[in-house]
Amino acid sequence: MNKRIDVHHVTRVEGHGNIVVEVKDGKLKTCKFEVVETPRFFEAMLRGRPYHEASHITSRICGICATGHATASLRASERALGVELSEQSWLLRKLTFHGEILDSHILHVYMLIAPDFLGVGSVIPLASSHPEVVMRALRMKKMAGDLCKIVTGRHTHPIAMTVGGFTHFPKRAELEELRQRLVDSRKDVDATVELGASLPWPQFERDTEYVSLSKPDEYAFIDGEIVTSDGGRYSAEQYKKVTNEYLVEHSSAKLTKHKRDSYMVGALARFNNNYDKLHPRAKEAATALGMKPKVTNPYLNSGAQVVEIVHCVEDSIDIIDKLLAKGIKPEDPAPVKKVQGEGVGLAEVPRGLLIHHYQIGGDGLMTGANCIIPTNQNVANIELDMKALVPQVMDKPEDAMRLDLEMLVRAYDPCISCSVHVMKIERTA
Amino acid sequence: MLCSCSSSVTTTLPRPKATKDILILGVGNILQGDDGIGIRVVEMLTQECLPSGVCVADAGTPGLELPLWLEGWERVIIIDAVHMGELPGTWRRFGPDEVRLIASDKALSLHELDLANGLALAQNLDMLPKEIIFYGMEPERIEWGQELSPAIEAALPGLLEDLKAELRKRE
Numbered sequence: 001m002n003k004r005i006d007v008h009h010v011t012r013v014e015g016h017g018n019i020v021v022e023v024k025d026g027k028l029k030t031c032k033f034e035v036v037e038t039p040r041f042f043e044a045m046l047r048g049r050p051y052h053e054a055s056h057i058t059s060r061i062c063g064i065c066a067t068g069h070a071t072a073s074l075r076a077s078e079r080a081l082g083v084e085l086s087e088q089s090w091l092l093r094k095l096t097f098h099g100e101i102l103d104s105h106i107l108h109v110y111m112l113i114a115p116d117f118l119g120v121g122s123v124i125p126l127a128s129s130h131p132e133v134v135m136r137a138l139r140m141k142k143m144a145g146d147l148c149k150i151v152t153g154r155h156t157h158p159i160a161m162t163v164g165g166f167t168h169f170p171k172r173a174e175l176e177e178l179r180q181r182l183v184d185s186r187k188d189v190d191a192t193v194e195l196g197a198s199l200p201w202p203q204f205e206r207d208t209e210y211v212s213l214s215k216p217d218e219y220a221f222i223d224g225e226i227v228t229s230d231g232g233r234y235s236a237e238q239y240k241k242v243t244n245e246y247l248v249e250h251s252s253a254k255l256t257k258h259k260r261d262s263y264m265v266g267a268l269a270r271f272n273n274n275y276d277k278l279h280p281r282a283k284e285a286a287t288a289l290g291m292k293p294k295v296t297n298p299y300l301n302s303g304a305q306v307v308e309i310v311h312c313v314e315d316s317i318d319i320i321d322k323l324l325a326k327g328i329k330p331e332d333p334a335p336v337k338k339v340q341g342e343g344v345g346l347a348e349v350p351r352g353l354l355i356h357h358y359q360i361g362g363d364g365l366m367t368g369a370n371c372i373i374p375t376n377q378n379v380a381n382i383e384l385d386m387k388a389l390v391p392q393v394m395d396k397p398e399d400a401m402r403l404d405l406e407m408l409v410r411a412y413d414p415c416i417s418c419s420v421h422v423m424k425i426e427r428t429a
Numbered sequence: 430m431l432c433s434c435s436s437s438v439t440t441t442l443p444r445p446k447a448t449k450d451i452l453i454l455g456v457g458n459i460l461q462g463d464d465g466i467g468i469r470v471v472e473m474l475t476q477e478c479l480p481s482g483v484c485v486a487d488a489g490t491p492g493l494e495l496p497l498w499l500e501g502w503e504r505v506i507i508i509d510a511v512h513m514g515e516l517p518g519t520w521r522r523f524g525p526d527e528v529r530l531i532a533s534d535k536a537l538s539l540h541e542l543d544l545a546n547g548l549a550l551a552q553n554l555d556m557l558p559k560e561i562i563f564y565g566m567e568p569e570r571i572e573w574g575q576e577l578s579p580a581i582e583a584a585l586p587g588l589l590e591d592l593k594a595e596l597r598k599r600e
């Protein structure tokens with residue numbers, strides 16, 4: 001039995017990635033997930049720029065994780081320069097971060113992976129077959145985008161977040177209206193959990209090392225220690241002990257590994273490492289989805305995203321209550337305490353652990369930067385998942401096998417930037 | 430004639446007050462040169478005296494959110510840059526019978542959410558307005574920059590006059 005699957009490029013992911021699988025005489029010969037994006041050079045762009053521009057520049061790395069990049073960037077500068085954020089700034093940072101997690105997870109669950117389960121090619125035919133599902137997704141996405149706009153001035157590429165705090169503050173009435181929308185969205189959130197619980201998730205298990213941030217008192221999205229399910233625990237400054245970046249010929253992404261040959265970051269890693277910090281309603285959602293840590297089915301990364309949608313809606317309501325109770329006060333950004341320094345900013349963006357590491361010189365200009373994005377960290381793990389999956393599905397017809405592989409890649413919600421298109425299958429007799 | 434001189438373009442989702450109200454939706458990215466044609470037209474409209482019941486909105490690049498903009502409206506006019514293989518600045522008015530929606534049913538990512546896909550999504554959701562008119566102008570230059578090409582600047586007043594005549598016709 002010989003088969004060659006060449007998905008070039010994988011659809012419904014953000015960016016160019018190819019799946020190349022070759023089975024010869026019933027044996028797996030080739031199994032690669034190729035990242036064929038060109039280098040972006042953002043780190044080089046940062047050198048020589050004032051540190052206060054860094055968050056606006058790096059936010060452009062991604063139109064989906066713009067707030068995530070801006071947040072990690074600001075934390076790197078703030079930690080480098082000894083800036084202590086006010087309680088209000090922390091609440092606003094966390095609130096807008098939730099908005100982006102919601103926006104991204106809703107997009108992925110409803111528009112990028114649901115079509116696979118509901119037997120259509122994209123969200124456009126899904127609108128004919130399941131209009132109520134698509135309208136719900138649009139409503140929820142709009143609310144998430146409006147949340148970001150209210151806090152940071154616009155939906156994408158936050159303009160109001162700056163080193164030390166904010167330059168714009170939401171009005172009480174805006175927060176009250178947003179709170180009501182979040183409360184009203186619970187029926188949509190419940191329907192999302194029902195949808196997630198009804199999907200026929202592929203059965204596939206492969207244990208790996210799960211890497212995420214962790215904080216003692218909350219489900220960590222910003223700051224914290226880097227922990228792994230194999231028992232590692234590292235400070236932000238020790239991140240290279242986790243990532244150990246290396247190069248392979250078939251990928252323009254740098255790969256990473258820690259104690260095993262690969263590790264996984266993202267919603268499932270956060271779920272596995274931080275389950276006990278989830279909001280009670282999010283834990284109920286996990287139960288409805290049949291998920292309890294440690295979950296080792298990578299397809300359920302999307303299930304973990306559903307759980308996080310519940311968590312972020314509930315935690316956003318709690319954060320707004322705190323802000324309303326204290327009253328929103330316009331305040332100047334917290335001052336820098338050092339003229340130069342080095343700092344690492346960490347954030348759990350929708351797709352996983354994001355690291356920004358900056359050096360800032362005495363003139364306030366950046367002298368060095370290193371950014372490690374989640375999808376890089378997942379590439380090696382995706383490949384090892386594929387290698388484990390192919391022997392289990394190689395007897396299926398090629399279309400079914402190809403779909404299993406594509407759905408596996410999509411489950412990681414990879415953000416490899418820009419494009420899509422045709423796929424080619426070659427069958428050798 | 431009733432006048433409602435509006436000084437601003439709304440960027441939040443507007444809703445009609447009466448079924449005969451008209452939504453004029455400018456679509457495009459003003460940071461991409463001539464792609465901002467639709468937005469420039471709705472900005473110019475705010476300098477005009479418009480009939481009551483006309484709402485002018487800047488939808489930017491709405492992508493999948495387009496159905497939410499259209500929700501509740503029965504009459505909508507959309508203005509956008511469009512490649513028609515004509516000379517830059519050439520514009521066309523397409524009536525309800527001339528707008529055909531052809532969208533890919535596969536391979537959609539966030540980077541492919543153009544107007545055609547947004548309209549196709551609205552159609553499948555049964556949210557297309559009863560009456561939809563589309564003004565398209567051939568762009569010259571779609572690249573970074575906020576300026577429109579001279580050929581576009583020169584052609585915009587003609588499109589604007591036709592649009593105003595269209596609105597007067599409906600009073």
